[in-house]
Amino acid sequence: MDHRLKRHVDSMSSKSIVTTDKKQAILHSALQLFVNKGFNATSTASIAKAAGVATGTLFHHFPTKKDIMNQLFLSIKQEFATNMVSSTDFSGDIERDANTLWQKAIDWAIAQPLKQLFFLQYSMSADIDADVRKQAMNSILGFVVELITQGKQQQIIADIPNALLLENCHGQYLAAIRFFTDNPHLGDDEIHRKASFRLFWQAMKA
Structure with missing residues (x-):
């Protein structure tokens, strides 16, 4: 050259x-x-x-400051999604795969306290544009959409519109990380970790 x-x-x-x-x-x-x-x-x-x-x-x-907020939300969501799917071997068993993703998501939140607090404060906030939240849910977290679609096809997950199911997933996750934030000594407690998924799964299954 x-x-x-x-x-x-x-x-x-x-x-x-x-x-x-x-x-x-x-x-x-x-x-x-x-x-x-x-x-x-x-x-x-x-x-x-x-x-x-x-x-x-x-x-x-x-x-604008709103542009910073939107980009920050998307970049953290991307990091979150990448962490969930990296080194994850999907078995084809919908419940098992959902549990694997759920536990990895909880692990990420515990390991990233500042970003976890950001999610808790702003995931439902009007400070983030609705189309940005939709992009994060349907594109960045597309593997969750695919898992839900497969679960519905196998009649394992309730036949409810995906948009509602995704909002339920989101709400359940925020509730779980809020619990573990308020009770950090239970973050590694197997009983509570399994129970957190069981609550989530009961709201999702057919």
């Missing part, structure tokens, strides 16, 4: 890394501030200051 071209490629790559780092710094700072201070009490200036970037840089990546 021509040395000048190589320097150009290296320069562009370096700029891309810096841009990504700044964007991630903004999202990380926003996460902390939204959880600790609330969405309305957090200014874009305070996010930029905490992230160590200029306010103009923040607006380059995110035109």
